[in-house]
Amino acid sequence: MATGRTHRPATRSRGIPEATVARLPLYLRALTALSERSVPTVSSEELASAAGVNSAKLRKDFSYLGSYGTRGVGYDVEYLVYQISRELGLTQDWPVVIVGIGNLGAALAGYGGFASRGFRVAALIDADPAMTGKPVAGIPVQHSDDLEKIVTEDGVSIGVIATPAGVAQQVCDRLVAAGVTSILNFAPTVLSVPDGVDVRKVDLSIELQILAFHEQRKAGEEPGADSGPEAAAPAEPAGAAVAPPAARTAQDSGRTAQDSGRKGPDGDMPAVMPA
Amino acid sequence: MATGRTHRPATRSRGIPEATVARLPLYLRALTALSERSVPTVSSEELASAAGVNSAKLRKDFSYLGSYGTRGVGYDVEYLVYQISRELGLTQDWPVVIVGIGNLGAALAGYGGFASRGFRVAALIDADPAMTGKPVAGIPVQHSDDLEKIVTEDGVSIGVIATPAGVAQQVCDRLVAAGVTSILNFAPTVLSVPDGVDVRKVDLSIELQILAFHEQRKAGEEPGADSGPEAAAPAEPAGAAVAPPAARTAQDSGRTAQDSGRKGPDGDMPAVMPA
DNA sequence: GGCTGTGAAGGGCTTCACAGCC
DNA sequence: GGCTGTGAAGCCCTTCACAGCC
Numbered sequence: 397m398a399t400g401r402t403h404r405p406a407t408r409s410r411g412i413p414e415a416t417v418a419r420l421p422l423y424l425r426a427l428t429a430l431s432e433r434s435v436p437t438v439s440s441e442e443l444a445s446a447a448g449v450n451s452a453k454l455r456k457d458f459s460y461l462g463s464y465g466t467r468g469v470g471y472d473v474e475y476l477v478y479q480i481s482r483e484l485g486l487t488q489d490w491p492v493v494i495v496g497i498g499n500l501g502a503a504l505a506g507y508g509g510f511a512s513r514g515f516r517v518a519a520l521i522d523a524d525p526a527m528t529g530k531p532v533a534g535i536p537v538q539h540s541d542d543l544e545k546i547v548t549e550d551g552v553s554i555g556v557i558a559t560p561a562g563v564a565q566q567v568c569d570r571l572v573a574a575g576v577t578s579i580l581n582f583a584p585t586v587l588s589v590p591d592g593v594d595v596r597k598v599d600l601s602i603e604l605q606i607l608a609f610h611e612q613r614k615a616g617e618e619p620g621a622d623s624g625p626e627a628a629a630p631a632e633p634a635g636a637a638v639a640p641p642a643a644r645t646a647q648d649s650g651r652t653a654q655d656s657g658r659k660g661p662d663g664d665m666p667a668v669m670p671a
Numbered sequence: 672m673a674t675g676r677t678h679r680p681a682t683r684s685r686g687i688p689e690a691t692v693a694r695l696p697l698y699l700r701a702l703t704a705l706s707e708r709s710v711p712t713v714s715s716e717e718l719a720s721a722a723g724v725n726s727a728k729l730r731k732d733f734s735y736l737g738s739y740g741t742r743g744v745g746y747d748v749e750y751l752v753y754q755i756s757r758e759l760g761l762t763q764d765w766p767v768v769i770v771g772i773g774n775l776g777a778a779l780a781g782y783g784g785f786a787s788r789g790f791r792v793a794a795l796i797d798a799d800p801a802m803t804g805k806p807v808a809g810i811p812v813q814h815s816d817d818l819e820k821i822v823t824e825d826g827v828s829i830g831v832i833a834t835p836a837g838v839a840q841q842v843c844d845r846l847v848a849a850g851v852t853s854i855l856n857f858a859p860t861v862l863s864v865p866d867g868v869d870v871r872k873v874d875l876s877i878e879l880q881i882l883a884f885h886e887q888r889k890a891g892e893e894p895g896a897d898s899g900p901e902a903a904a905p906a907e908p909a910g911a912a913v914a915p916p917a918a919r920t921a922q923d924s925g926r927t928a929q930d931s932g933r934k935g936p937d938g939d940m941p942a943v944m945p946a
Numbered sequence: 947g948g949c950t951g952t953g954a955a956g957g958g959c960t961t962c963a964c965a966g967c968c
Numbered sequence: 969g970g971c972t973g974t975g976a977a978g979c980c981c982t983t984c985a986c987a988g989c990c
Binding site for chain 3: 714715716726730731733734738740741742743744745746
């Protein structure tokens with residue numbers, strides 16, 4: 397079915413930039429850790445370091461939420477935890493259904509991060525009759541025939557798709573038809589959903605390919621080789637032999653997270669080269 | 672972040688924007704599907720639709736690689752598959768080690784997307800002696816004592832961390848010391864790495880939290896709240912003196928498109944880790 | 947006529963740097 | 969003195985729109 401088209405101008409959510417929203421969970425995690433150690437306050441510098449971002453960005457992010465800090469002092473940990481949780485909508489419990497209980501689905505079902513962060517596994521669903529009733533991570537698997545009933549009765553609005561790519565779109569369509577409006581897709585497929593439905597995807601092979609791209613580049617511009625890795629000169633196979641250049645940095649990394657930065661030193665390579 | 676590193680103007684490694692690199696795997700997947708159906712050529716419009724992006728963006732992306740299309744006709748599928756594969760460094764085989772063979776690690780080990788896309792699982796490593804020798808997805812698990820040896824001997828430059836958060840940093844340190852320069856991290860932790868090492872992370876709870884944020888907004892702005900368990904009514908700050916400055920208006924149909932803007936993560940198997 | 951390739955315009959996010967308050 | 973909050977500048981990416989070629 398593949399309903400309507402997917403892309404829209406991707407507007408900002410409230411006044412909060414999407415990029416900021418994506419970092420709030422990071423701050424929340426760091427704050428939770430501080431909270432557990434009973435640390436009362438943190439400076440933007442400390443928190444930023446713990447979350448793996450720079451302090452200016454963190455302060456800017458928080459400024460979208462309001463003025464929750466105290467100049468000359470920092471931020472109250474507990475208060476911030478509360479504010480961010482509220483902003484993310486974690487003060488309520490979101491029931492989630494996981495469809496496709498294979499290796500991955502089972503891994504997700506057993507993920508401890510659910511309960512602790514505002515989510516609850518409402519049901520595990522699989523199309524294989526042999527799986528029905530079998531408990532996975534303590535939760536009995538239900539047959540996909542009951543998908544609509546489950547979603548409707550439990551008021552589920554978030555669904556996780558961990559099925560093979562081939563059936564992902566149909567599963568998606570059924571979830572949406574039943575009332576789900578947010579989907580986390582682990583299947584390597586582009587899902588089509590009606591307007592108003594959010595889809596986020598996680599794809600291992602894409603991540604690896606992005607790493608391979610950078611890896612290839614490193615191999616090509618190692619010290620000594622200043623010629624670009626153009627069409628010719630295929631790089632070496634297993635590119636080990638590369639020794640860590642700089643020493644471990646103090647407390648934080650230069651970059652991290654899903655945002656990848658670019659780093660290659662390299663001068664200015666003209667852009668591209670036709671074959 | 673005050674990493675010892677000075678921020679250099681974000682060098683353009685070559686001419687390809689990071690955002691474009693993150694989309695190349697998407698195009699490649701769509702092209703591979705077309706190739707299997709023996710489709711000889713595609714227009715930017717068709718391919719863009721299959722990849723879930725808009726055609727202008729796709730053409731711009733390809734323009735960074737070179738002029739591989741034919742005006743009035745479109746792109747030659749096979750040729751593009753080759754060019755993109757080469758650009759991503761997939762014409763060579765990258766050995767990958769997966770550390771932490773729990774539910775997730777096992778799921779990753781069994782992921783078929785590896786072999787088919789330029790990657791090869793060189794080894795599965797786990798710290799539990801009971802796991803040693805046990806085959807997972809047909810590959811015998813090796814003990815972490817041998818991590819350095821494995822990485823060195825197989826010339827592994829890409830490592831996947833699927834361990835509990837608590838040991839992720841040490842595993843990371845060992846991988847890097849042994850020669851790994853690209854890491855895909857599934858543990859919910861910010862990893863510190865020396866300059867020159869790439870880290871990408873995949874985190875289930877973060878993705879869910881972002882969805883929850885948007886979900887909450889939908890519930891709040893739609894007349895007949897249907898999905899959520901309780902139509903999330905924005906709670907008031909706990910006796911805060913300061914209230915969010917920005918007005919609560921602006922309710923565009925925000926929502927992110929599937930391709931998400933940040934930096935492009937998404938893959939086939941994702942993440943997660945017990946906390 | 948059809949479709950690619952691309953300069954130019956437009957937005958959003960990051961970084962700077964400093965004013966403002968403790 | 970220390971640290972937050974934020975306008976302003978800069979950068980990168982996306983989108984537009986059309987020139988260029990088949």
